[in-house]
Structures are given as structure tokens and as C-alpha cells.
Amino acid sequence: MMAESPLQDESALKKGPWTPEEDQKLIDYIQKHGHGSWRALPMLAGLNRCGKSCRLRWTNYLRPDIKRGNFSEEEQQIIIDFHQVLGNKWSAIAQHLPGRTDNEIKNFWNTHLKKKLLQMGIDPVTHRPRTDLNIITNLPQLLAAAANFSNLMNIPWDNAIKAQVDATKLQLLHNILQVLGNSPPPNMEALSNLFASRDHQLYEYLRMNSQLEGLLKCGEDGLSSQGVNAQAQSNYPNIDAPQQPFSDHYPIKDSKPRSHNSDQLVSSYGFPTSNTLPQLVSASPECSSANTINPNDIISNPSNATSTTFEAWRNLMDDGANDNYWIDIIE
């Protein structure tokens, strides 16, 4: 590729922060003549900068229609929603935020929104509940943490729920279920240790998910296995249940085998991976790119972008009524 060949000695060109004098020169020139050729502009404007530097300074800072100040909640939501569809296409996202530059949005994403999503247990790359490939090798630790969680549940439910059921714990349980359904055979010793304990609430929670049901059939450990209460199952909080399935909007390439009778995914254990849970997703951009999404579908109607895991989770976190979910499950 061609580098921007300088009209003058490149080493003599100034770099670094712009001075107010330089800014004024650039503003004055563009107001009088327009920017024209960026390459020729510095010499014409009397600036000892490269054209690229001038362009960036103008588009990211000096342009009169630049909007300054904090991002509003609405703007933040727009960024998140479009990022989910467009990925790191900052300029494309910026088109939906008048007055905001791609650079500003990119910086805001990297310094604020990314952390915000991570804290909520959302993978900022995939916009799905965070999973970590290390989770498989760390299963014993994960289960130990889960056991600890279930011990917490032995205190009165209403208090326990309000105090303890937060995104982290949801994520913990969610990760377990994903591991059970998608990974190679889990550490059965750790599982049996967990279930041999008196942590029946956690056990029941897990058992209500069909993945564990299948697992228990595979590795019968002598624990009593009561019939699944259908009503309780229907009350199970579908932490990945958009109003419309994500894949309905955006077909997702999937190499997993499917059952003959339906589109229901079949796990490596031969039992259905619960349709209440998303597939295990990698945090890597490479894997996320396997999702085939047509941005046009959503650009025309950004609200569609919220029919997603993120929204389901956000609603779960935000809605105080969700405590009832947990009370229902546990009771």
C-alpha cells in the first residue's frame, strides 16, 4: 500500500499535540477554502503538519458540529446496540450518533462501555454471556464456587436472593450449564462431590435444566432424582431468551449436528442442549465472526438490536420483579 508521500521532508513535520495557533490556522483555512486536498492543505495553510494529521485534527476535534461532553444513556445504548451488530465499525456506528466521532466512540467504548458489559457478565465482543475457554479446565474451582453459592442459599430465600443473586452468580450457574452441555466430559469427581454435599438447592437448579438431566443419566451417581416439576421448569429464568430468538434475525452458522425431528441442537452427550441456553461462545473475535449477521436488517430498525442476550440480561438485572423468578425457581 502507498503511504502518504509527503510534499516536504517528513522528519521536519511536527507531531504531537496541536497548539491553539495551529488550530486557528487550520480553522481559518478550512472556513475560507474548505479542506480540498488534505495533502496540499498543510502547505497552503502554513502548517508544518502532514495532511493526515490535519484531517484527523479537523474531523475529530475542530469541526464545528462536534458534540462535546458525556455520552447520554441513550447514546450509550445506541453504541452498544449497534456494536452488537456492526462490531468495531466505529465510523458506521458514528453515523448513528450525530456530532460524535468514530474516535470518540471508540475511546468511550474501550474505557467505559467495555468494562460496563464485563461487569454485567457480558462478553463485549460477542455480546453474549461471558464464557472462558479456561472454564473447562477450571471446572473444579467453578463447582466449588457454585457450592459456596448454594450454601449462601440456605439462608432465608427472600433475603438471600436480594443480597446474593447478582449477575456474577447468574453467570457462574450459566457457565456451569454451558460446560455441562458443551464441553468434553466434565470432572465427574468434582460433580459428585458437589452433589454429595447438602447443596440440594443448587442441585435442583441444575437438574431442572435438561442438560444436567442428561448428564445424570450418563453418570448415574445414586442421588435421588425426582421428576422434574414442569411448572417449576416453566418458571425457570430463561437468561438467554430474547423476545425473538437471535438466530431468527441473524442466521448463525453452526457445525453442530442437529436432530432429525427439529432444529434443536444436539450436544456431544447425545441429549439436547437446552434451548433455554445459548451455545458456548468463545470470547475470541475469530469465533464471533462465525456469526452471519446482516447489518442492514438492524440499521433500518435499531430497536431490533435489543432482542438479544444483552437485553435479556439487562432486563434481568434491572427488573426488581426478577426476584420473583428466583423465588419461584427455588421454591
Add this chain to the structure above:
DNA sequence: AAGCGGAACAACCGCATCCAC
């Protein structure tokens, strides 16, 4: 008050893409 570390943001760099010739 000084030092330190992290957060925030402006600016740079290199590659990709567009477009005129």
C-alpha cells in the same frame, strides 16, 4: 506535598479501499 497508578483521551501508524488516469 510528593509519588504513584490507573483512567481518559488525543494523536499517530499502518493497512484497506476508493478512484482517477
Add this chain to the structure above:
DNA sequence: GGTGGATGCGGTTGTTCCGCT
């Protein structure tokens, strides 16, 4: 269709600011 210049874009770096010890 090939070539080279101009511009756009996204990742990364460097600097400044600010809060904490």
C-alpha cells in the same frame, strides 16, 4: 486491467489528568 495517489478506518501509543496513599 494495472498503477499510484488520496482518503478512510481501526488498532495502538503517548500524554495528561486525577484520585489515592
